[in-house]
Amino acid sequence: MLENKRVLVVDDNPDIIGALTDFLELNGCKIFAATSGREAIDIVKQTDIEVALLDVRLPDINGVSLLDILKKEDPTIAVIMMTGYSTHKDIIDAMKKGASDFLLKPFEYDNLIMVMIRALRERALMLDREKFSKSLEDKKKIEILNRELQGKIQELTTMYNISTKFNALNIYDDVYEKTVNIAKDVLGACLCRFYLYDAATKEAILFKEKKDEGVNEEYILKPNEMPNGLNTGKRCYIKDDMLTVPIVIKGETIGFLFVKKTKNSIEFGSNQLEKDVFFLKIIGEQASSQIENRILYESLFESVFMTHMSLITAINKRDSYTENHCKRVTEMSLTLADKIGLNSLEKDILRVVGPIHDLGKIGIPDAILLKPEKLTPEEYTIMKSHSTLGEEILSRFEILSRESMIIRAHHERFDGRGYPDGKSGNNIPVCARILAVCDTFDAMTTDRPYRKALTVEDALMEIERCAGTQFDPDIAVMFIKMIKNGNYGT
Numbered sequence: 224m225l226e227n228k229r230v231l232v233v234d235d236n237p238d239i240i241g242a243l244t245d246f247l248e249l250n251g252c253k254i255f256a257a258t259s260g261r262e263a264i265d266i267v268k269q270t271d272i273e274v275a276l277l278d279v280r281l282p283d284i285n286g287v288s289l290l291d292i293l294k295k296e297d298p299t300i301a302v303i304m305m306t307g308y309s310t311h312k313d314i315i316d317a318m319k320k321g322a323s324d325f326l327l328k329p330f331e332y333d334n335l336i337m338v339m340i341r342a343l344r345e346r347a348l349m350l351d352r353e354k355f356s357k358s359l360e361d362k363k364k365i366e367i368l369n370r371e372l373q374g375k376i377q378e379l380t381t382m383y384n385i386s387t388k389f390n391a392l393n394i395y396d397d398v399y400e401k402t403v404n405i406a407k408d409v410l411g412a413c414l415c416r417f418y419l420y421d422a423a424t425k426e427a428i429l430f431k432e433k434k435d436e437g438v439n440e441e442y443i444l445k446p447n448e449m450p451n452g453l454n455t456g457k458r459c460y461i462k463d464d465m466l467t468v469p470i471v472i473k474g475e476t477i478g479f480l481f482v483k484k485t486k487n488s489i490e491f492g493s494n495q496l497e498k499d500v501f502f503l504k505i506i507g508e509q510a511s512s513q514i515e516n517r518i519l520y521e522s523l524f525e526s527v528f529m530t531h532m533s534l535i536t537a538i539n540k541r542d543s544y545t546e547n548h549c550k551r552v553t554e555m556s557l558t559l560a561d562k563i564g565l566n567s568l569e570k571d572i573l574r575v576v577g578p579i580h581d582l583g584k585i586g587i588p589d590a591i592l593l594k595p596e597k598l599t600p601e602e603y604t605i606m607k608s609h610s611t612l613g614e615e616i617l618s619r620f621e622i623l624s625r626e627s628m629i630i631r632a633h634h635e636r637f638d639g640r641g642y643p644d645g646k647s648g649n650n651i652p653v654c655a656r657i658l659a660v661c662d663t664f665d666a667m668t669t670d671r672p673y674r675k676a677l678t679v680e681d682a683l684m685e686i687e688r689c690a691g692t693q694f695d696p697d698i699a700v701m702f703i704k705m706i707k708n709g710n711y712g713t
């Protein structure tokens with residue numbers, strides 16, 4: 224039972240060491256012997272000792288003190304104290320410091336074996352307990368790490384959601400309103416406001432607001448309470464259950480995002496505040512960047528649009544018919560789009576394309592464009608190229624790529640016999656299908672040098688006749704209804 228056990232024997236009497244060594248080696252133990260406390264400490268430092276037999280009286284150190292040192296070095300060593308004479312105090316001291324047992328010399332070797340076996344069992348139990356408590360400790364550490372990891376995942380998910388919500392905004396969305404909604408949702412606030420900042424008067428003007436019913440506004444931060452430090456850009460202002468971050472573009476504060484937390488969700492003073500500030504700052508930064516993009520887009524769009532209006536003016540100077548025709552086509556297209564239920568994006572495309580749908584005519588020679596007689600087939604081929612020419616001119620402006628496609632397609636026919644691509648049905652963009660009906664109707668009801676205008680009734684009959692061939696049948700029906708209802712007439 225003591226097979227291969229590593230045993231330290233410490234006694235200043237070499238005879239005792241010799242006798243114990245002989246006996247224990249016979250029982251299969253591996254013996255390490257020391258005649259002083261110093262030697263014993265060195266052995267324990269270098270060897271994984273399982274049981275130590277310590278004499279209480281040693282030349283350099285008291286056995287009980289040595290026990291204390293060895294236990295500090297390795298708390299799992301089973302220590303058995305040996306002495307020829309001893310007081311109760313010695314025994315109690317030794318037991319308090321972790322001795323497993325006490326043997327009074329001279330002792331029976333059989334008794335020694337029994338004591339050693341018991342001490343080794345105790346040691347095994349201690350090792351198991353340590354192992355168990357270590358695994359418990361590991362478990363606790365893992366739980367803490369898991370919680371931290373979950374927190375990080377939640378934080379990343381929230382950041383991702385904020386970013387996705389802002390990226391999903393299109394140019395026609397109200398970025399201020401969306402910002403207020405996002406901030407309210409993410410922070411679980413009962414009220415969120417977007418204030419615009421007037422640098423001249425140093426006033427914050429309430430611009431957008433979203434709040435739950437019954438929010439007590441008595442404690443809400445008022446515009447004139449906006450802290451001065453906020454307009455320097457970087458700070459987040461916290462007051463009670465309210466947070467405010469500045470919206471900054473190129474170092475200039477253009478507004479403030481303000482939230483009031485609900486009483487239930489508020490855990491200010493804890494980690495939650497840090498997270499709320501962090502997320503509100505991210506929302507503020509995303510909003511700043513969206514607003515800045517819109518300002519750039521609008522100025523770019525305005526300059527592009529002005530360029531095109533100049534082009535249209537140029538074509539109108541050559542052909543006075545085109546100007547009024549384009550205006551009427553645009554108005555009819557927008558009303559029809561409204562009745563069909565097109566979204567704001569599509570209506571804005573029509574608003575841009577309507578006045579310039581014949582832009583390509585700028586490249587058609589006067590001899591053809593202004594010819595009062597019917598065109599020859601060759602001249603008609605050249606005339607038809609105005610849709611691709613228009614697309615070519617507009618496609619130079621990247622932000623008008625959708626509009627340029629409509630210009631290309633405005634002479635396509637529903638049955639696929641139009642130009643330039645012979646597209647049919649729903650493959651023709653809806654804005655082009657709308658323009659096609661309005662464009663043809665207006666051309667038919669206007670006097671041209673080579674023919675007189677048709678009456679509205681005759682023109683509508685022609686539209687009806689061509690529904691499903693030249694025109695989208697549904698759009699044609701809606702158009703006829705719109706004109707008959709008196710929205711438009713010539």
Ligand SMILES: [Fe+2]
Nearest residue numbers: 580581633634
């Ligand atoms: Fe045209």
